Amino acid sequence: MTTIDEIARLCNVSKTTVSRVLNNHPYVSKEKREMILKVINEIDYTPNSIARQFRKNETRTIALSVPSIDHPFFAQLIKGVSLQALSNKYKVVVFQTFYNQTIELELLELLKHKEVDGVILGALENNWCKIEPFLKYGPILLCNEYHHSANIPIIGYNEFEATYKAIVHLIEMGHNKIGFCYDTPYSEAQCQRKDGYLKALDDYNLPHNKDWIFGGVFNIEDGFHIFEQINNLKDSPTAIFTGNDQVAAGLIKRATISGFNVPKDLAVIGFDNQLICQVVTPTITSIDIPIIELGQKAFLKLIDCLLGNVSLRREVIRLPTNLIVREST
Known part of the structure; x- marks a missing residue:
């Protein structure tokens, strides 16, 4: 690999002069600048960007x-x-x-x-x-x-506000048995969602039921499993906040195959407003975020x-x- 030393030798100038040309420094004569640039072009020299970055500390x-x-x-x-x-x-x-x-x-x-x-x-x-x-x-x-x-x-x-808004929508649609999904329990953002869910239930004097809260939920396959859990409950929710459009899509798919009418038998809300919301049947109500x-x-x-x-x-x-x-x- 060609170095600045070799360019300096070919041009019969110092390394400092070559470096000045490479860095567009003003204190180089026009003749020397043109000669050095001509040699650089002929040998197809590329400056070592890693070395430059190291010098600049970035x-x-x-x-x-x-x-x-x-x-x-x-x-x-x-x-x-x-x-x-x-x-x-x-x-x-x-x-x-x-x-x-x-x-x-x-x-x-x-x-x-x-x-x-x-x-x-x-x-x-x-x-x-x-x-x-x-x-x-x-x-x-x-x-x-x-x-x-x-x-x-x-x-x-605002995770709390977004979830509260979604749960209130389900309540206004006539539901009083509402489930909730989250992904990881250590996420403070997910905890804020849960707080929004519980606050909406409290504000409307609706029951809390730990059997209606589902954790470790991330994708379409998890949506399949959540539906099976809901379907096996003696007292099951009639609506659910899935926290994720992929989960919502999987849940709706399995519910539909199982003979459920969505939203009559089970209303579903997603989160993120991904394109999948518009292609699933029925289309998915979701929280839109930028x-x-x-x-x-x-x-x-x-x-x-x-x-x-x-x-x-x-x-x-x-x-x-x-x-x-x-x-x-």
Whole structure:
């Protein structure tokens, strides 16, 4: 691989002069600049970008963690972050954690070793006390997750309000036996959803039933299993908040095959308002959230921290949500 030393020798100039030309420094004569550029073009020299990055102490690369890239929500989140990064001449390294704490910590090691400039956590697998020490190596922010005391920017939406809105809709449709689904019990965002669910029941003097709450629910197959559990209950809910459009689709599919009429026998609400809501029969009522915008705002906030435009401090930014009513309720 050609080096600056070789270019300097071929042009009979110093390495400093070659470096000045490569970095567009003004203090080089026109004749020498043209000669050096001509040689660089002839030998097809490419500067070592890694070495440059090391000197500048930046990589123009950020890392984004998501539990799984094949989930439509996280696919759109990646798209939002990546689009904004591209327009700002940054690259994005995507880490799938698969809800694994060790993998999340391996991602943060990239920040420690200056392989990325900053990190966006699209989920939170570890206790905050394990994440916080990495802040001394660069900015970290939470996106689509929440923590009650993390001293970093948190960008998401009002999980409590969105869920409360969905449950009230089911109540207004005449349901008083309403189920609830969540994914991981350690997620504070999921806990806020549960609080919204319980508050709506309390406000309308409706019963709580632990048999109507289902955890560890992520995908279409989980929707199949949830329906089977509901169908086997002696006292089953007539409506359910699934927390996820994929789960809603699976539940509706299995319910329909089993002879249930949705929404007459079982009303279903999803979350995220993915395209699947419009192709399932019946179409799915869902909470719409601006996922692309969520990713874009997360990237821009991270860059503001990197550039020193804002200090790395606690700031909770919540984007608006809307209930999109369709045939499943």
